[in-house]
Amino acid sequence: MSIQVKNLIKTYGSQKALASISFETQSNHIIGFLGPNGAGKSTTMKILSGILPFDQGECLINGINIHLDPIKAKKIIGYLPENNPLYLDMYVQEILTFEANLHGILHPKNRIQEVISLTGLTKEQHKRVNQLSKGYRQRVGLAMAIIHDPRILILDEPTSGLDPNQILEIRALIKELSKNKTVLLSTHIMQEVEILCDEIIILDRGILKDHFLKSNAATKFPNQSMEEIFVQLTHH
Template identity: 90%
Template sequence: MSIQVKNLTKTYGSQKALTSITFETQSNHIIGFLGPNGAGKSTTMKILAGILPADQGECLINGINIRLESIKAKQTIGYLPENNPLYMDMYVQEILTFEANLHRIPNPKNRIQQVISLTGLTQEKHKRVHQLSKGYKQRVGLAMAIIHDPKILILDEPTSGLDPNQILEIRALIKELSKNKTVLLSTHIMQEVEILCDEIIVLDKGILKDHFLKSDAAIRFPNQSMEEIFVQLTRS
């Protein structure tokens, strides 16, 4: 359940968003994908999810090339984008049924109930999406991302804009999901990295600055907090 990126390059007009980045994650890890605004994190995630084409390089999801076998690779990916686009007039159960049908899930009713229970949506399942708090909307987005039981989860700032209680709830859910999935998690919250992540990848201006196990951070960056490590790696 690894993610492999080889010499990934992406340009928008004259602006280079990614410059030959290469990394390989371990399985069943939560990987903190860090960098300042404009570092190239969302671009990388969109390429990994098969939404954006790369200009150069390869992305392998569990050994499957996302460019050559797009549908097969996407079947193993769950993606929650930063803005979490949802159909606001649908009911929670309805939107999950719609998503399950898109994935042609056999016996969808059972799977939908499993996902509703797992994401804590039982009390909200008969509400329309627009009636939910932002925290519960994030839960709906996560439920849609995992409905087909993907092995790789790509989460772009899943706790952004949530209140402290909602952040704790979403973190606990991500931790639970990571027991049998590999999670690539973009965040600006260093405390979140400290609590959740097993691996750290840092980008800056489209360049890979570092990739290390969090358990090695104390040796590689003695007496430094994650915030200090981030500043050290991304300071121009």
């Protein structure tokens, strides 16, 4: 259940958003996908989710080439974009039913209840999305991303804008989900990386600066915090 990226290039006009990046993740890991604003993180995540075309290179999701077989790849990917676009006038159960039907899930009622329970939405399931706090809206976004039980979960800043209690709840949920999934997670919160991640990938201005196991960080960067490592690799 790994993600392989080989010599990935993406340009917007004359600007090179990704300059031939390559990496391969391990299975059932939470991978911290880090970099300053404009580093190319969201671009990479959109490419890996099959939303954005790329210029050159190769992306394999569990060995499936996303360019050659996008439908097959998308079936095993769950994606939560940074701005979590939700239909605000829908009820929680309604939006999950809609998502389940898009994926052609058999017996959707059972799966919807399973996902509602897993994401802690039981008490909120009969509300409209526009009645929910931002923390609960993030849970709805996560519920939609996992409704089809994907092997790979791609989360773009899932705790951005949440209060400390909500952040802890979403982190606990991500940790739970990672038991049988590979999770690619972008964040600017270094504490989150320390707590959650097994692997670290750092991008800067479309260039892959480093990729390492967090367990090797102390040997590779002695006496440095995650914040110090990040600054060292991305400071111009």
